[in-house]
Amino acid sequence: MLFNSISFLVFLPVVFILYWFVTNKSLKAQNILLLAASYFFYACWDYRFLFLLMFSTLLDYYTGLKMQDAAGERAKKFWFWLSVIVNVGFLAVFKYYNFFAASFAELLSHTGLKINVWTINVILPVGISFYTFHGLSYVIDIYKNRIKPERNFVDYAVFVSFFPLLVAGPIERATHLLPQVKQQRTFDYAKAIDGLRQILWGLFKKVVIADNCAEFANLIFNHSGTYSGSTLALGALFFTFQIYGDFSGYSDIALGTARLFGIELLRNFAFPYFSRDIAEFWRRWHISLSTWFRDYLYVPLGGSRGNTWMKVRNTFIIFIVSGFWHGANWTFIVWGALNALYFLPVLLLNRNRNNLETVAAGKLFPTVKEAAGMLVTFGLTVIAWIFFRSESLHHAVSYLKRLFSASLFSNPDFEGKKMAMLTLGLCVFFFMIEWLGRERQYALSHIGEHWPRPLRWSFYSFLIFLMGMYMSTSETPFIYFQF
Amino acid sequence: MKKFFINGFLFLATTVVFYTAAVMLWGSYLPADMKKNINYRRGSFGFTYTRLQEVNQTGKVDVLFVGSSHAYCGFDARIFGQHGYTSFNLGSSMQTPVQSDLLINRYLDRLSPSVVVYEIYPYAFASDGVESAVDIIANDRINGGDVAMAATVNSIKTYNTLLYGFVSRLFRKEKPIQEQLSITASSGNIISHSKYIRGGFMEKSMELADSSAHTGFEIITPAVERKMQADAAVVQTKDGKWYARSYQLAAFENTLRKMKERNIRVILVQAPVVPAYYALLRCSNEINAYFSSKAEYYNFNEGSSFDEKVDFADYHHLNQTGVTKMNEVLIQKAFSKK
Numbered sequence: 001m002l003f004n005s006i007s008f009l010v011f012l013p014v015v016f017i018l019y020w021f022v023t024n025k026s027l028k029a030q031n032i033l034l035l036a037a038s039y040f041f042y043a044c045w046d047y048r049f050l051f052l053l054m055f056s057t058l059l060d061y062y063t064g065l066k067m068q069d070a071a072g073e074r075a076k077k078f079w080f081w082l083s084v085i086v087n088v089g090f091l092a093v094f095k096y097y098n099f100f101a102a103s104f105a106e107l108l109s110h111t112g113l114k115i116n117v118w119t120i121n122v123i124l125p126v127g128i129s130f131y132t133f134h135g136l137s138y139v140i141d142i143y144k145n146r147i148k149p150e151r152n153f154v155d156y157a158v159f160v161s162f163f164p165l166l167v168a169g170p171i172e173r174a175t176h177l178l179p180q181v182k183q184q185r186t187f188d189y190a191k192a193i194d195g196l197r198q199i200l201w202g203l204f205k206k207v208v209i210a211d212n213c214a215e216f217a218n219l220i221f222n223h224s225g226t227y228s229g230s231t232l233a234l235g236a237l238f239f240t241f242q243i244y245g246d247f248s249g250y251s252d253i254a255l256g257t258a259r260l261f262g263i264e265l266l267r268n269f270a271f272p273y274f275s276r277d278i279a280e281f282w283r284r285w286h287i288s289l290s291t292w293f294r295d296y297l298y299v300p301l302g303g304s305r306g307n308t309w310m311k312v313r314n315t316f317i318i319f320i321v322s323g324f325w326h327g328a329n330w331t332f333i334v335w336g337a338l339n340a341l342y343f344l345p346v347l348l349l350n351r352n353r354n355n356l357e358t359v360a361a362g363k364l365f366p367t368v369k370e371a372a373g374m375l376v377t378f379g380l381t382v383i384a385w386i387f388f389r390s391e392s393l394h395h396a397v398s399y400l401k402r403l404f405s406a407s408l409f410s411n412p413d414f415e416g417k418k419m420a421m422l423t424l425g426l427c428v429f430f431f432m433i434e435w436l437g438r439e440r441q442y443a444l445s446h447i448g449e450h451w452p453r454p455l456r457w458s459f460y461s462f463l464i465f466l467m468g469m470y471m472s473t474s475e476t477p478f479i480y481f482q483f
Numbered sequence: 484m485k486k487f488f489i490n491g492f493l494f495l496a497t498t499v500v501f502y503t504a505a506v507m508l509w510g511s512y513l514p515a516d517m518k519k520n521i522n523y524r525r526g527s528f529g530f531t532y533t534r535l536q537e538v539n540q541t542g543k544v545d546v547l548f549v550g551s552s553h554a555y556c557g558f559d560a561r562i563f564g565q566h567g568y569t570s571f572n573l574g575s576s577m578q579t580p581v582q583s584d585l586l587i588n589r590y591l592d593r594l595s596p597s598v599v600v601y602e603i604y605p606y607a608f609a610s611d612g613v614e615s616a617v618d619i620i621a622n623d624r625i626n627g628g629d630v631a632m633a634a635t636v637n638s639i640k641t642y643n644t645l646l647y648g649f650v651s652r653l654f655r656k657e658k659p660i661q662e663q664l665s666i667t668a669s670s671g672n673i674i675s676h677s678k679y680i681r682g683g684f685m686e687k688s689m690e691l692a693d694s695s696a697h698t699g700f701e702i703i704t705p706a707v708e709r710k711m712q713a714d715a716a717v718v719q720t721k722d723g724k725w726y727a728r729s730y731q732l733a734a735f736e737n738t739l740r741k742m743k744e745r746n747i748r749v750i751l752v753q754a755p756v757v758p759a760y761y762a763l764l765r766c767s768n769e770i771n772a773y774f775s776s777k778a779e780y781y782n783f784n785e786g787s788s789f790d791e792k793v794d795f796a797d798y799h800h801l802n803q804t805g806v807t808k809m810n811e812v813l814i815q816k817a818f819s820k821k
Contacts, residue, residue: 457498461497465502
């Protein structure tokens with residue numbers, strides 16, 4: 001079930017009404033309802049993989065308890081590694097097996113050896129990377145004695161499977177979400193309205209910005225060999241807007257939906273395209289994943305402690321693993337490595353903690369230095385996205401070669417140019433709103449805050465109208481569902 | 484909670500009013516390229532407006548044609564007339580079974596045909612039907628059938644166009660328009676003429692701009708080859724299986740059921756396309772097996788001799804030479820049995 005589908009438009013109000021009108025007297029009943037709704041939501045994709053989700057949940061729940069009750073360090077370690085190996089094993093089989101097998105065969109073929117690798121024809125279970133990371137953070141936190149295991153299975157299962165975050169995050173932490181699951185929740189009018197507003201903004205990002213940009217990004221990337229450099233530059237720009245609109249739109253809908261049920265999820269995006277350097281960008285892009293890797297990989301590796309070599313090594317590891325997390329393709333690995341390269345200068349010059357506050361806070365316009373920083377960071381990001389979007393490394397390299405050819409200075413020429421220009425106009429409108437609201441949780445929370453209600457509602461209605469007028473005629477899945 | 488629901492309801496009401504007003508403004512004043520999800524074009528391509536005006540003045544006929552542009556460009560009422568059959572052609576641009584079903588429901592009583600010739604274009608069965616739905620909404624009367632069709636097609640473009648058409652007719656008296664009934668267009672060395680003929684048919688004739696080097700009409704260019712491949716990919720899956728939308732098949736079978744109930748003979752016809760395109764369809768056997776199991780079926784791509792350079796206006800439409808050839812064969816094969 002997609003957030004931007006008719007079925008979700010029915011599903012959400014039904015669960016909302018049951019939650020606040022039927023089960024509101026009992027926290028236990030509310031959590032059972034959330035769990036049942038979440039499993040139904042997931043089963044709408046493929047009920048068979050529901051068993052995998054249930055198994056993973058049961059495993060982490062059980063190993064968490066066993067670690068707590070373990071007689072000694074050895075037993076605790078056993079249960080910990082059992083959980084890690086099984087979780088990572090599922091991820092490896094479903095997501096990475098074919099990649100490793102094919103890469104191994106290709107490597108051997110370079111040495112003259114030819115082998116027929118056994119590949120498996122398997123569908124990637126939706127959200128596996130997300131719920132696996134939920135479970136892993138939980139068992140790691142128990143192992144490190146940061147938290148006590150949850151004894152109530154339903155509460156734990158809601159933490160792993162809560163439907164707004166189940167398929168594409170944000171990647172939650174037990175320390176943040178579990179206490180909310182266990183706490184009595186009361187309906188809060190202001191929070192519910194704020195949730196709806198964030199859903200509206202998320203939908204706008206997805207159906208107006210991302211889906212329209214996707215049409216041109218797909219057209220240009222799929223036929224990149226036939227277009228000029230200037231057209232390819234536009235294609236990369238369209239994808240840059242698409243991926244932000246798509247993923248941050250999803251996150252906004254997830255956060256808004258959770259807020260309707262009285263639950264606050266971790267923030268996932270904080271206006272990353274207004275970053276002044278690459279370190280700031282990574283503090284603002286997919287925050288729940290970046291902080292996950294920071295806490296469970298970067299810090300255990302030594303973080304930024306140690307000598308320069310160690311810092312560089314750890315930076316490359318975290319970016320490459322992060323790239324690989326996105327998918328089993330060399331393009332993601334190179335995308336991660338490229339970002340590590342971007343990161344190196346700020347790390348080595350010790351400027352990675354320079355821009356911690358919002359750009360031009362309290363002002364309408366940035367300074368020239370800030371604008372230049374944003375422009376350079378944005379440009380670097382656009383180039384990196386080319387690797388992320390390309391089908392293969394060869395595709396990405398030929399795309400870049402063609403982009404940086406003399407034809408970069410020609411007029412872009414492709415089918416549907418007028419609609420593309422209109423889409424760029426919508427993007428300008430979108431980024432204006434984002435800029436004006438950049439000091440808030442999400443852009444729309446600020447716009448119209450002090451306007452009279454008719455004007456504010458008219459503005460929201462206008463956004464809904466733009467969705468109706470410019471949305472894609474078919475339901476398009478979110479990019480991050482494939483991860 | 485009460486406040487939440489009251490305000491929610493008021494907001495919804497505001498949005499409905501705002502949305503309708505904005506659709507009317509957008510639909511009326513923006514150029515076609517700028518309004519992605521409204522397409523309310525009266526008198527649009529394919530003479531649908533004139534055809535549907537004419538059908539409302541037409542009485543009983545012997546033969547009714549339905550289907551896509553292959554129907555209104557392929558079945559010539561004049562040729563059937565020469566053989567003693569009165570007919571009307573209700574084909575329309577990219578018409579899919581959902582729209583055929585709607586038009587048959589709407590005009591069957593008026594036309595009361597004894598034979599329905601149902602043109603089968605596999606692409607139409609794979610299509611979402613949006614293009615034809617908005618064409619019919621803009622050019623015919625709007626009633627509950629259009630709402631049902633919009634719900635079946637379930638596309639925001641159809642809903643917006645329906646809303647625009649409905650409000651437009653409610654508050655603004657739409658004046659009748661006069662379509663240009665003869666259109667000339669040129670592509671490369673080929674000049675083509677499209678002319679509306681009474682009875683719903685569109686005649687396509689062609690000539691060469693430079694006739695000194697007449698070697699026939701070269702309609703297969705590299706761009707057309709790419710288009711043929713893209714079309715074929717819509718009709719079949721990667722492993723060569725026929726793809727048809729379930730709601731299109733349901734509408735098609737619904738029409739057949741109604742015809743059977745009313746004792747109306749149905750003839751299914753697959754009009755010829757250029758051999759190079761037909762060869763791309765690996766699912767032809769599957770398609771033929773399905774349609775021949777449903778009704779009397781003629782596939783003019785099998786065992787017929789249509790010449791790419793003589794009989795076609797483009798890769799999937801006949802010109803008048805090809806139309807005459809197909810109609811004569813169809814009358815001989817299907818109507819001599821009568």
